[in-house]
Amino acid sequence: MTVTMIYHLLPLLILAFGIGLSLLLVAWRRSQKLILIFTLAIFLCTLIASILLPITIGDSVQVTPLLKVDSYGNFAFILVLIASISVSLLSSKWLASSLEEYDEYFILIQLVALGAGILVMSDHYAALFLGFELLSIALVGLVGYGKNCQFSVETSFKYLILSACASSFMLLGIAFIYSQTGSLKFESLNLNSGYELFYQAGMLLFLVGVAFKLSLAPFHFWTPDVYQGAPLPITLLLATVSKVSIFIVLMKCWFSQAYLMPVQAHNETMYSLISLLAITSMLVGNSLALRQENIKRILAYSSIAHMGYLLIVLLIISPKSTTLAWQSALFYLSAYILATISIFTALMLTQDKKEDSAAKIKYWQGLFWQRRSLALLIIISVLSLAGIPLTAGFIGKFYLLNIAVQAQQWWLIGALIIGSGIALFYYLNMIFVLFHLEPKLNENRDGKSSAFVEVSMVSQVAIYCLVLLGLYWGVFPDTLSQLFAAQ
Amino acid sequence: MNITLIMCSLVFAGALAWFFEGIKPKSARYVSLVSVLLITLFFVYSIISSDSSINFNQLYVLERISWIESFNIEYVLAVDNLSLVLVSLTLFLTLICILVSWQEIKEKAGFYYFNLLISIAGIVGVFTAIDMFLFFFFWEVMLLPMTALIAIWGHENRHFAAIKFFIFTQVSSLLMLVAIIAMAAIHKEQIGQWSFFYQDWLMLVLPLSLTQYLMLGFFIAFAVKLPSVPVHSWLPDAHTQAPTAGSVLLAGVLLKTGAYGLIRFVIQLFPEASINFAPIAATLGVVSILYGAKMAFAQQDFKRLVAYSSISHMGFVMLALFSFNALAYQGAIFTLVAHGLSSAALFSLAGMIYSRIHSRNLVDMGGFWLSAPRMGGFALAFAAAAFGLPGLANFVAEFLSLVGAFQVYPVLTICAALGLIGSAIYGMVLFQNSFQGSLGSRKKDSFTELSIRELVVCTSLTFLLIVLGFFPSLVLDFFQANQLVLVVNELSGVQS
Numbered sequence: 012m013t014v015t016m017i018y019h020l021l022p023l024l025i026l027a028f029g030i031g032l033s034l035l036l037v038a039w040r041r042s043q044k045l046i047l048i049f050t051l052a053i054f055l056c057t058l059i060a061s062i063l064l065p066i067t068i069g070d071s072v073q074v075t076p077l078l079k080v081d082s083y084g085n086f087a088f089i090l091v092l093i094a095s096i097s098v099s100l101l102s103s104k105w106l107a108s109s110l111e112e113y114d115e116y117f118i119l120i121q122l123v124a125l126g127a128g129i130l131v132m133s134d135h136y137a138a139l140f141l142g143f144e145l146l147s148i149a150l151v152g153l154v155g156y157g158k159n160c161q162f163s164v165e166t167s168f169k170y171l172i173l174s175a176c177a178s179s180f181m182l183l184g185i186a187f188i189y190s191q192t193g194s195l196k197f198e199s200l201n202l203n204s205g206y207e208l209f210y211q212a213g214m215l216l217f218l219v220g221v222a223f224k225l226s227l228a229p230f231h232f233w234t235p236d237v238y239q240g241a242p243l244p245i246t247l248l249l250a251t252v253s254k255v256s257i258f259i260v261l262m263k264c265w266f267s268q269a270y271l272m273p274v275q276a277h278n279e280t281m282y283s284l285i286s287l288l289a290i291t292s293m294l295v296g297n298s299l300a301l302r303q304e305n306i307k308r309i310l311a312y313s314s315i316a317h318m319g320y321l322l323i324v325l326l327i328i329s330p331k332s333t334t335l336a337w338q339s340a341l342f343y344l345s346a347y348i349l350a351t352i353s354i355f356t357a358l359m360l361t362q363d364k365k366e367d368s369a370a371k372i373k374y375w376q377g378l379f380w381q382r383r384s385l386a387l388l389i390i391i392s393v394l395s396l397a398g399i400p401l402t403a404g405f406i407g408k409f410y411l412l413n414i415a416v417q418a419q420q421w422w423l424i425g426a427l428i429i430g431s432g433i434a435l436f437y438y439l440n441m442i443f444v445l446f447h448l449e450p451k452l453n454e455n456r457d458g459k460s461s462a463f464v465e466v467s468m469v470s471q472v473a474i475y476c477l478v479l480l481g482l483y484w485g486v487f488p489d490t491l492s493q494l495f496a497a498q
Numbered sequence: 499m500n501i502t503l504i505m506c507s508l509v510f511a512g513a514l515a516w517f518f519e520g521i522k523p524k525s526a527r528y529v530s531l532v533s534v535l536l537i538t539l540f541f542v543y544s545i546i547s548s549d550s551s552i553n554f555n556q557l558y559v560l561e562r563i564s565w566i567e568s569f570n571i572e573y574v575l576a577v578d579n580l581s582l583v584l585v586s587l588t589l590f591l592t593l594i595c596i597l598v599s600w601q602e603i604k605e606k607a608g609f610y611y612f613n614l615l616i617s618i619a620g621i622v623g624v625f626t627a628i629d630m631f632l633f634f635f636f637w638e639v640m641l642l643p644m645t646a647l648i649a650i651w652g653h654e655n656r657h658f659a660a661i662k663f664f665i666f667t668q669v670s671s672l673l674m675l676v677a678i679i680a681m682a683a684i685h686k687e688q689i690g691q692w693s694f695f696y697q698d699w700l701m702l703v704l705p706l707s708l709t710q711y712l713m714l715g716f717f718i719a720f721a722v723k724l725p726s727v728p729v730h731s732w733l734p735d736a737h738t739q740a741p742t743a744g745s746v747l748l749a750g751v752l753l754k755t756g757a758y759g760l761i762r763f764v765i766q767l768f769p770e771a772s773i774n775f776a777p778i779a780a781t782l783g784v785v786s787i788l789y790g791a792k793m794a795f796a797q798q799d800f801k802r803l804v805a806y807s808s809i810s811h812m813g814f815v816m817l818a819l820f821s822f823n824a825l826a827y828q829g830a831i832f833t834l835v836a837h838g839l840s841s842a843a844l845f846s847l848a849g850m851i852y853s854r855i856h857s858r859n860l861v862d863m864g865g866f867w868l869s870a871p872r873m874g875g876f877a878l879a880f881a882a883a884a885f886g887l888p889g890l891a892n893f894v895a896e897f898l899s900l901v902g903a904f905q906v907y908p909v910l911t912i913c914a915a916l917g918l919i920g921s922a923i924y925g926m927v928l929f930q931n932s933f934q935g936s937l938g939s940r941k942k943d944s945f946t947e948l949s950i951r952e953l954v955v956c957t958s959l960t961f962l963l964i965v966l967g968f969f970p971s972l973v974l975d976f977f978q979a980n981q982l983v984l985v986v987n988e989l990s991g992v993q994s
Contacts, residue, residue: 338568380606399668400638409675413569416679424676432669439645439661446650448605492568 012075019072019080022061022088023128029053030121037114047103050117051096054124058092061085068495076196079134083337086495087131087259090341090348094251095124097352101359102244116156122149123248127256134267136185136195139260143181143224146253147174153248154241166240173223173233181220187213197267214281217264218288224257225318226311227288228295235303238311243362246307247355250314251348258321262340265325266333285325286423292319293430300437306358306370309437310351313396316430317347323411323427328418335417338496339410345491346395346403346484353392353477357385360466360474372440376447382466384474386445391481397438398431403484403491500544501560501575501585501626505619507537512615519608527603530611531596534618538589545582554579554976557628557697565632569682570692574629579976580761580831581625584754587838588625590962591750592618595743597955598846602742602853603651610651613643614743624755628696630678630763634671637755641667644744644752652739653858659732659739666732670722677715681767684708699767706770713768713775720764723756724812727786734793737805738858742849745801749808749841754834757815761830765819776820780907783816784914791920795927800851800858803928804844807884810917811837811892817907817914818899826902828974829895835973836891836966840883843959844928847877850952851932854945860928865937869945874933876948876956883963885925886918891966 017024029049036049064085066072071081099120106116126145133139151174155167189195191210219230226234238246296315303309321343324336358370361378379386395404408431415424466474484491511533519526552558557576565573577585595614603610620640627633641664649660678694685693685702693699704712722729737745765772772779790810797803811833818830850873851866852858867874883890886897896918904911937945948956966972 394642399642400635401642405638409679412676412679413683416676416683428669428672428676431672432665435665435668436661439649439664440657443649443657443660446646448650487566489567496568 015072016074019064019066020074020078022057022064022085023078023125023132025060026053026057026121026125026128029056030118030125033118033121037118041114043103043106043114046114046117047099050099050121053121054092054096054099057124057128058089058096061089061092073134074132077135077138078129078132080132083341083495084131084259084263086341087255087344088128090255090345091124091127091131091252094248094255094348094352095120097356098244098248098252101247101355102242104359105242105244116153119149119153119156120248123153123252127252130256130260131263133260134197134263136188136197139264140178140182140185142256142260143220144178146256147178147224150174150245150249150253153245154237156245157242160240160242162236162240166237169233169240170237177220177223177230180216180223184213184216184218184220187216189213197264211280214268215284218284221257221261222288225254225261226315227318227322228291228315231292231296231315234315235299235308235311238307238314239305243307243355243359246310247351250310250351250355254314254318255344255348258318258340258344262325262337266336282326285322286420289319289322289326289423290426292316292322293426294433297430297433301433303437304371304373306372306441309372309441310354313434313437314351316434317396319430320408320411320427321347323415323420323423326418326420326423327414332414332417334496335410336414338492339407339414341495342403342410342488342492343407346407349477349481349484350392350395350402350404353388353481354396356470356474356477357389357392360385360464360470362464372444375441375444377445379445380448384471384478385466388474388478389445390442391478393438393441395481395485397435401485402481403488405485406488501577501622504537504541505622507533508615508619508622511537512612512619515611515615516608519611524607526608526611527596527600530615531593534589534592534596534615538593541585541589554582559628560626565629569631569694571631571694572629573632574695575623575626576628577626580758583831583835583973583976584625584751584758585622587754587835588618588621588751591746591838591842594750594842594846594955594959595746597951598746598849599741599743600951602849606650610647613646613650614747617643617647617747621751621755625758629694630681630696630699631694633696634675634678637671637674638668640752640755644747647744647747648736648740651741652744653741654739655735656739659735663732663736666722666729670719670729673715674719677712680712680715696763696767704768706774709768709771710774713764713771716759716764716767717775717779720756720759721782721816723759724753724816725756725786725809726782726813726816727789727809728782730786730790730809733809734802734805737808737845738799738801742845742852745804745845745848746842749804749845750838753808753812754838757812757819757830757834760816760819772820773822776822777907779820780817780903780910783813783818783820784910784917786810786813786816787914787917788813788920791917791924794924795920798860800848800860800863800928800932801845802858803860803924804841804848804884807844807921807924808837808841810921811841811884813917814896814899814914817903817910821903821906823902823906826899826906828977829898829900829902831977832891832898832966832970832973833895836883836895836963839959839963839966840880840890840892843876843880843956843963844884846952846955846959847873847880850948860931863932864935865933866945867933868937870947872953873948873956876960877933878929879960879963881925881929885921889967890963891970892963894967894970 033049036046066082066085068082071079073079099117123146126142126149129138129142129145133142151167151171154170155163157163187209222230241249293316296312296319300309300312303312321340324340327336362370391402395402398404398408511530515526515529518529557578559574559576561575563573565571617640620636623636624633624640627636645660645664648663649656652659681699682692682694685698688702725733737748740748787810790806790813794803794806794810797806815830815833818826848858855862883892886893900911900915
């Protein structure tokens with residue numbers, strides 16, 4: 012452990028130390044406000060520490076055999092922290108209307124962020140498993156946190172059992188890989204070529220575990236139920252922090268397997284498996300979202316499709332394209348996180364009642380004419396998810412198509428186009444509802460403005476910031492991409 | 499000339515209209531009318547005063563600024579005669595659109611004019627952008643507000659029509675995006691750096707095995723927009739459900755972007771592949787002509803009938819373009835202008851009738867001549883323009899297209915000429931059902947004569963149709979020494 016190592020590990024250390032302090036704080040005084048401010052302070056310190064890390068792009072620093080801090084991982088960690096901060100802010104709104112105990116809630120969020128941080132920095136299967144479990148176990152607690160909610164028991168059980176299954180699959184896969192390479196490092200150079208079947212089986216099991224977490228079809232069955240049943244901010248946590256960190260670690264693992272590059276020619280099976288996963292996710296996710304009316308379920312299915320699109324970056328054909336693949340993935344993830352945070356913020360602010368598992372699309376009827384800023388936020392984020400120009404989501408899709416064209420994955424491109432076409436159907440429905448001209452039927456008739464909750468000044472500012480950021484990155488994508496790409 | 503300024507002021511005018519509507523109801527239409535008039539005057543003035551040494555027969559690059567550096571994407575606008583003619587048509591039809599929406603749009607008028615003007619800004623961008631990424635960008639920018647126009651202010655089945663319209667165009671334009679990216683990637687492979695600049699692409703030497711697929715990517719996107727059979731089915735729905743101005747805009751300008759794309763990009767970037775593909779495209783054009791005419795004849799809905807007649811007319815464009823003949827090429831361009839005016843006229847008429855009887859169904863119409871003879875006269879003129887009566891612009895357009903195409907595809911052109919008979923039939927059906935016959939149960943004075951505003955719309959359109967019918971050289975002269983005509987001549991030499 013040299014000073015440089017400690018210095019590069021500082022963000023994670025601050026976060027871990029902060030969790031310890033939070034536990035002490037809870038023991039000392041139970042107060043929602045205090046723990047919220049403390050959590051935000053820890054996240055902010057960690058965020059500043061990560062931003063100030065002096066890593067040039069493409070560079071990396073090995074910290075013990077377990078972790079490797081590089082610029083891409085660091086950027087992903089920044090994304091994770093931003094998402095965690097928004098989750099905490101939204102949670103304070105959600106908890107304000109609930110009567111439960113809430114202190115541990117924030118500690119669990121911090122644990123999720125720590126798990127995600129370990130994942131995006133890991134360079135070793137042991138570190139990966141550590142982060143994976145830290146993330147999952149904390150999430151299980153959070154998913155079922157709303158004890159009075161209708162689905163909380165079902166949701167947390169489902170998530171607990173399935174994520175335990177996923178972990179055990181992954182563990183078995185890691186064991187298989189270890190049996191062949193004799194090392195738990197991601198980079199496996201001394202591969203005994205005589206036993207590659209075992210190695211591939213190990214990779215496959217590992218992928219199954221990851222696919223569960225990324226909710227790729229056909230491992231997606233838990234997603235809509237858990238999304239619907241979990242408290243709203245936790246759904247956001249699942250959709251952003253968990254997905255981003257696991258996808259980043261998958262990329263790290265995948266790209267360091269020199270074995271998998273097509274230079275060696277015998278990787279066909281793995282490549283076609285990934286393509287298959289991607290294509291089924293795109294089509295299944297988008298088709299199943301068509302008939303949904305619950306907004307959270309729609310977002311769940313659309314996240315399946317988005318992870319399918321994102322898998323394209325794994326299918327590069329030469330090590331040269333790795334940089335472009337990283338840029339694409341990070342851009343796509345940033346756009347995806349921004350859109351998801353925006354839409355969940357809107358969802359949170361349009362909700363007057365506590366029952367958030369029942370958020371139907373039709374509750375948004377006519378929102379544009381009454382709460383213009385909120386409707387604008389929804390429009391921009393939905394367009395961004397649909398990948399329409401003027402929004403950051405389009406540039407993300409542009410990156411992905413670039414990779415797919417260069418790798419000549421025509422089947423994937425076809426599936427992406429068809430998937431986007433299907434997706435437009437439900438995305439446009441979400442938007443059209445906002446413009447409904449007729450007054451709401453099921454509302455109290457004493458005045459138009461009572462249909463939606465008032466938006467406070469602070470939220471208004473936040474909303475406009477999110478809208479402007481979404482448009483700004485869509486029109487000037489260089490401002491985002493230069494954060495993780497050398498010009 | 500400053501196209502960027504025109505686009506920005508269109509966006510600004512839209513925002514202004516929206517803002518003023520919030521302060522004082524019914525002011526949005528005045529704001530947008532005045533600002534579009536000013537913008538049009540500015541455009542005309544800048545054409546007249548532009549440096550006479552500039553030769554608009556070739557693309558003249560107006561602006562070139564770096565935009566997205568990681569992919570070497572630039573903001574490049576350029577004009578030539580083709581874009582100038584189409585932009586003029588667009589601005590003129592914008593004025594018509596604002597005038598026909600005058601009374602029709604009562605709810606949320608500010609946001610309506612905002613959408614209308616944003617869409618126009620996007621269309622102007624499409625006609626002038628020659629960086630392909632920028633082109634795609636504008637292609638989508640014009641689409642979103644157009645969809646909003648249909649979805650918010652449309653008729654009873656508007657959501658379905660809007661979604662169908664959007665999905666058709668979006669999926670096909672994704673194919674184009676893939677082709678665009680592939681071209682840029684090829685440029686990177688051959689030259690060593692990314693480029694989305696149209697004129698860089700013209701320099702590339704590509705094998706036919708590759709270009710035929712790339713050409714298809716572009717072709718499908720433009721054929722959907724044109725629209726050509728078999729990807730036309732969004733058009734009747736979108737036209738029928740859109741508000742009057744939406745239909746005018748769709749038929750008058752949006753369909754032209756498809757034709758513009760075919761002329762500018764498909765034929766010029768992939769000449770060889772286009773020649774190989776030409777028989778199929780020409781056949782599709784002829785099928786569109788006949789199918790459109792047949793379907794138009796069978797419609798009960800006024801706007802649906804006109805929509806199918808648009809499919810029929812745009813078939814002439816497809817046939818003419820893919821016969822690679824200078825005469826047919828001029829015919830195709832003239833069709834764009836003539837059809838832009840005549841279909842806009844018919845849709846405005848549909849809007850005027852709808853505002854009086856609240857129905858688009860031909861069964862509910864009849865005998866309007868008795869109460870509104872002036873309107874009847876205009877209706878007859880517009881119907882005559884649609885079926886290509888000599889003396890009106892469409893006749894010249896169809897005549898040139900057919901004469902040109904006949905030299906290359908005699909059999910197909912004979913079939914296409916049958917479409918003219920079909921158009922006479924549906925034109926007469928349209929006129930007879932609505933203006934002749936008995937009034938039925940309606941009172942004579944229930945159907946009012948044209949107001950001054952409507953009179954302005956009808957007169958200006960009729961005036962232009964007649965002037966262009968008698969003096970087609972007003973437009974055609976721009977395309978005598980056109981670079982594309984030269985290209986076309988060269989190609990037809992190659993082919994024979």
